[in-house]
Amino acid sequence: MSQRFSDKVVMVTGAGNGLARAAALGFAREGASLCIIDMDQAALDKTRQDAEAAGAKVLALNVNLGTREACHQAVADAVSHFGKLNVLCNIAGIVRMHHVTEVSIEDWNKLIAINMAAPFWLSQAAIPHLLESHGNIVNCTSQSSLKGCAYIVPYSMTKGAIVMMTKSMAMEYINAPIRINAVSPGTMGNTNMSTGMAFPENIDPNLFMRYGGIRPAAEPEDVASLFLYAASDDAKAVHGAILCADGGTTAD
């Protein structure tokens, strides 16, 4: 097993479940010290135990990333604990399915706060530390940022914003020692998001089936490997990129 993250401190949001858990355990196996964040305490404990069993030093923070203050505090806690930060992986996210006409203000605000604002506030707090460590950020977008997807319009809007956040931050720091990229998954199996989707009534299943693509859904580990690549020195030349792991859905 290569050890691309020995002596690196990696923060992973949403690490209790799904994709972020798979990424956190991948970083742990490759030598990273980890700050893992989630608001699901039981899931956070399980990831902490498994990462420690893989040899990682772990700071587990039970944080709701829904405010700027919480995001800034989480970065401050990680840096105060480990003394530095090398990688920020913004993976925590939520999905809600609706007809456009039925989107509530509560769901709208939550989607914006978790999927769009939190990665920005975490990046804002982390960038001074990442400039010091010559580190990097890897954001999580979605195939729905690159192709129109029915019944998840506000979700898709937040993921489209992550594409432009990634590219625009990459340009603002084009002359600085930091890399900023995003990974764009397609449908994954074995995540709470994919198994827990609540479908609205009266949807056209043909439109929904298009998200699934033609190939089978990926496992979270198969997408997590792209986060590890983007965060590692193997991706030295990769900056401002949207790396797709969607089994070809956006090629369609």
Ligand SMILES: NC(=O)c1ccc[n+]([C@@H]2O[C@H](COP(=O)([O-])OP(=O)(O)OC[C@H]3O[C@@H](n4cnc5c(N)ncnc54)[C@H](O)[C@@H]3O)[C@@H](O)[C@H]2O)c1
């Ligand atoms: N599952 C898919 O098919 C799929 C497809 C494309 C993109 N994605 C993206 O991948 C990322 C991970 O998705 P997943 O399927 O692994 O999800 P998941 O639901 O399995 O895990 C998400 C984790 O984020 C945590 N979280 C949610 N809100 C939070 C908050 N306010 N503060 C702290 N933690 C919070 C949850 O507790 C959970 O542990 C998301 O950004 C999602 O949009 C997922």
